[in-house]
Amino acid sequence: MDKDININVKVWRQKGPKAKGIFETYHLDAISGGTSFLEMLDILNERLISEGKEPVAFDNDCREGICGMCSLYINGHPHGPDNLITTCQLHMRHFKDGETITVEPWRSAAFPVIRDLMVDRQAFDKIIQAGGYTSVNTGGVPDANAIPISKLDADEAMDAASCIGCGACVAACKNGSAMLFVSAKVSQLALLPQGKVEAKARAKAMVAKMDELGFGNCTNTQACEMECPKGVSISNIARLNRQFLVAKFSD
Numbered sequence: 001m002d003k004d005i006n007i008n009v010k011v012w013r014q015k016g017p018k019a020k021g022i023f024e025t026y027h028l029d030a031i032s033g034g035t036s037f038l039e040m041l042d043i044l045n046e047r048l049i050s051e052g053k054e055p056v057a058f059d060n061d062c063r064e065g066i067c068g069m070c071s072l073y074i075n076g077h078p079h080g081p082d083n084l085i086t087t088c089q090l091h092m093r094h095f096k097d098g099e100t101i102t103v104e105p106w107r108s109a110a111f112p113v114i115r116d117l118m119v120d121r122q123a124f125d126k127i128i129q130a131g132g133y134t135s136v137n138t139g140g141v142p143d144a145n146a147i148p149i150s151k152l153d154a155d156e157a158m159d160a161a162s163c164i165g166c167g168a169c170v171a172a173c174k175n176g177s178a179m180l181f182v183s184a185k186v187s188q189l190a191l192l193p194q195g196k197v198e199a200k201a202r203a204k205a206m207v208a209k210m211d212e213l214g215f216g217n218c219t220n221t222q223a224c225e226m227e228c229p230k231g232v233s234i235s236n237i238a239r240l241n242r243q244f245l246v247a248k249f250s251d
């Protein structure tokens, strides 16, 4: 049975993109260890609303680790201190009684704060629009086994496709690099025959858009892989670099 804990929640409050933000600290009593982190914020917001105060704005949607919306920086870690989970999968049993928990939005020039803990991640959509698709007309749905794909390639493509576009890799990187995200989106297509057709153009277009939108260069520190809730490997970055160089020198 999970114990109840008393906590202080130190939350970043910012009224709008241009406003100056500050931390505000709230005390919450008797939070069950089985409460999810987002449910804890719901409890805080119910209290703030009942007191006539502004609730804390934060993003969320699926609350089951699929959509990538719950982008919170908790105690210095994207998605909190636990590994391989999103913020919505984090539970209060991971915190100590009496602990002060610091909650911030993603910090990246390419992800401006909209309000409080919500950031604008349209930059990721723009990178996908630049090339993260296949435009080849493939006709009707082929038989499942009509195109042979090796197990290794299929597994690697599926691992890359597990990226949920949350942005934790950018938030974890001291250069705000989006290389892990871009490399996952490039790899999930480039490893399969259907995606190979446009692989070179895709790598060039997505990297160019990433640079244009203000993401920094890869630091090689591996912080992105360490904090990725889906365990996306930096071997995808090596693949992207190879593809980009091949594309650049084959023009």
Ligand code: SF4
Residues within 6 Å of the ligand: 162, 163, 164, 165, 166, 167, 168, 169, 170, 180, 181, 184, 224, 227, 228, 229, 230, 231, 232
């Ligand atoms: S690579 Fe990982 S951390 Fe980066 S956007 Fe995808 S799921 Fe999130």
Ligand code: FES
Residues within 6 Å of the ligand: 059, 060, 061, 062, 063, 064, 065, 066, 067, 068, 069, 070, 086, 087, 088, 089
């Ligand atoms: S709310 Fe969808 S992944 Fe957390």
